[in-house]
Each structure stands twice: as structure tokens, then as C-alpha cells.
Amino acid sequence: MTLIQIALLIMALAVLFYFWRLRSRSRDRFIVTLISLIAIMMILLPNWTTQLAHLLGVGRGTDLLIYLGFVAGGFLCILFYSKDRDIEERMTQLARAVAILHAKLPTSKTNSPQEYLAEHDASLLPSPTTCSLAQDNTRPLDR
Amino acid sequence: MNVTVAEIPLHEVYVVIAAYREGSVLATTLAPLIASGYSIVVVDDGSPDNTWSVLQNLPVYALRHPINLGQGAALQTGAEFALSQGAGFIVHFDADGQHNADDIPTLLAPLVEGKADIALGSRFLRRDDANQVPWKRRLMLRTATWVNWLFTGLRLSDAHNGFRAMTGEAARQITIRENRSAHASEILALINRRHLRFVECPTTIIYTAYSRAKGQKGISAFDILFDLLVRRFVR
Numbered sequence: 001m002t003l004i005q006i007a008l009l010i011m012a013l014a015v016l017f018y019f020w021r022l023r024s025r026s027r028d029r030f031i032v033t034l035i036s037l038i039a040i041m042m043i044l045l046p047n048w049t050t051q052l053a054h055l056l057g058v059g060r061g062t063d064l065l066i067y068l069g070f071v072a073g074g075f076l077c078i079l080f081y082s083k084d085r086d087i088e089e090r091m092t093q094l095a096r097a098v099a100i101l102h103a104k105l106p107t108s109k110t111n112s113p114q115e116y117l118a119e120h121d122a123s124l125l126p127s128p129t130t131c132s133l134a135q136d137n138t139r140p141l142d143r
Numbered sequence: 144m145n146v147t148v149a150e151i152p153l154h155e156v157y158v159v160i161a162a163y164r165e166g167s168v169l170a171t172t173l174a175p176l177i178a179s180g181y182s183i184v185v186v187d188d189g190s191p192d193n194t195w196s197v198l199q200n201l202p203v204y205a206l207r208h209p210i211n212l213g214q215g216a217a218l219q220t221g222a223e224f225a226l227s228q229g230a231g232f233i234v235h236f237d238a239d240g241q242h243n244a245d246d247i248p249t250l251l252a253p254l255v256e257g258k259a260d261i262a263l264g265s266r267f268l269r270r271d272d273a274n275q276v277p278w279k280r281r282l283m284l285r286t287a288t289w290v291n292w293l294f295t296g297l298r299l300s301d302a303h304n305g306f307r308a309m310t311g312e313a314a315r316q317i318t319i320r321e322n323r324s325a326h327a328s329e330i331l332a333l334i335n336r337r338h339l340r341f342v343e344c345p346t347t348i349i350y351t352a353y354s355r356a357k358g359q360k361g362i363s364a365f366d367i368l369f370d371l372l373v374r375r376f377v378r
Contacts, residue, residue, distance in 0.1 A: 102207065
């Protein structure tokens, strides 16, 4: 086994380890395991990649990997973009809710919504002492 | 039975203004609106300047985004708030003072008369107004109207004119999801999709040194185009 094979193997196993130990979503695990196994096979049996490339009409196995890499990169771009939009949309909803909740009314001379509400309808205010989490909402970081 | 603009209660007309770093001109922009008796909702889009403190002393509804989100998001926030207050009509108005408060009845007239659900202001319906627009701007806007036509199916004389009025019912159907400048095109697309009746009304744009400096740079057209393009394919 050559040095590069050992280095690549370690990296592939590290990725596998990370997803098995630290990520809980089974769909992620499945996809990563599949890709890692293919990667390990390609590292250990370079000729296998070349044969596959020839089969598809590509000159070298390395070239095949470059092409596949581009496709994967483009796919990841779209994935992250759509994830980004999703996050932005949730953030917008949150900011909007905060803005509407703290709206200053034209008749009010006070600055804070708390002062305003206290003046008009104290029942709308949550009392600070009861402010606690009703249940434990914590869950793993990934979703 | 015909109703005219003069007969509708002005406090049911909610003028929604998105303000980002407009502290220096906001009071001037708001004065004629306040004097006219409209209900005014100003959404401070997380401005770092004194926009929020200026609003405290004015008889307007003032909302503040805790973070900067963009003009489209601010208008949507303002509209949702206005609807929750029972707004009969919603008017979008620019904070930088380039719109004329006297044009609001012009926009409201077709809505009140039941001829349209939404009225869009246009700088290009009267020769005098069109001549106010610098030629570079005119060229860009002309291109933008074509792009809008392509993307939204609505062929208009003006693009990205932030001055519009709609009925409360129409506002409920127009939910802006484009946080930034692409919201103007998104509104047109929604008009088309929801089969809302629209008209274009002549409005005057007051180009001041301030509004010109603050206004969109030509390059932002590419950002808008990007948002429009990508939004079509990626959800």
C-alpha cells in the first residue's frame, strides 16, 4: 500500500467515524456510509476506477472522479443555497414577530412596549417570575 | 352606489414605510402624511442610525426589526401589522422623500371606486414626470420593465417604483417573501398569479440629491435579476 492510499484511507474513515458518532440522522448516515465505502474501494483498487471510466468512455479514472466531483460540487451549491433561503425565511418570521410584538403605537408616549402595555392592559404582560421553559426543548444540534 | 376617495375614513388608509438609515429625512417625509390624517406604519429595518429614536416622538406606528432584513421584508412586516389593525387600504411609500403624499388619493381612487385591487405608481405616464428621470435611470428602468414582463407576465410602464396602493383584501393575497429588492417584481408576479385587477397611476418622483445618493445603484439590478432567476428553480 502506498502512502497516499494510507492518507486517503484515514481521511475516509475519519469522515465515517464523524457521521457515525456525532450525527444522529439515519438518512445522512446512510448516504455518507455509501459514499465512504465507494471511496475506500476506489482507494484500495485504483484499477477498478479506471475500468469503470473506460466503460463510460472516459480516458482515466482520475478524470472520471473530476467530472463526478464537479457534479457533486454543483449539487452541494444548490443544497446550501436552498438551506440558506430556508434559514433566512425562518429568521425573517422571527424578526417580524418580534417587531410586531414590540410595536410602538402612535398614541403612546412611552418608549418600551412593556411600559405601554402596563399602562393599558397589564394582563397582556407575562409576569417575569413565570418565565421558564415549560418543557425541555433541547435536542441534538443537527436536524 | 359610487364611493369616492373623499368619503373613506383616512385612518383606514395605512401608509407603510420601510426605513433603513433614514433618520435624517424621516421626519420631513412623514410630516405631510401625518398632516393628511393617514395611519402610518414605519418599519425600521434594524437601522444603526437614529431612525428608531426619531420615530419615538412621532404620532406613527413604529416597528423595529431586530436585525436588518431588507426592504421587502420590512414592507411585509408593516403590511401584516396594518392588517392586524384593521387596515382597509395599504399604501407603500418610500422613506427617502421621493414620493409625493398628494399622489396617494390618485392611487386610492380606482380602489375605492372598485375598479382595481391594486394601483401602481408610474413615473412614465405623464411627460413632465418622465422628464424628471435622469436618462441613465430611464434606460435602466426601461430594461427592467422588459425583465419584469418576461418574469411576471405584467407589462408596465415603470419598474421598481415603490409607490403603490392596494385594498386590504389584495394585501392579504400579496405575501412578500423576497426580503430584498426583488420584492417589487415579486409583487407583480403575485398580481398575475392571484388574478388581481391592477391599474397604473401617474405619480411624481422628487429626485433630491439625498434620494439619488441613497437610491439603488445600477449594479444592484444584477442582484435582483439573480434573485428572480434562482428563485424560479430553487425552492
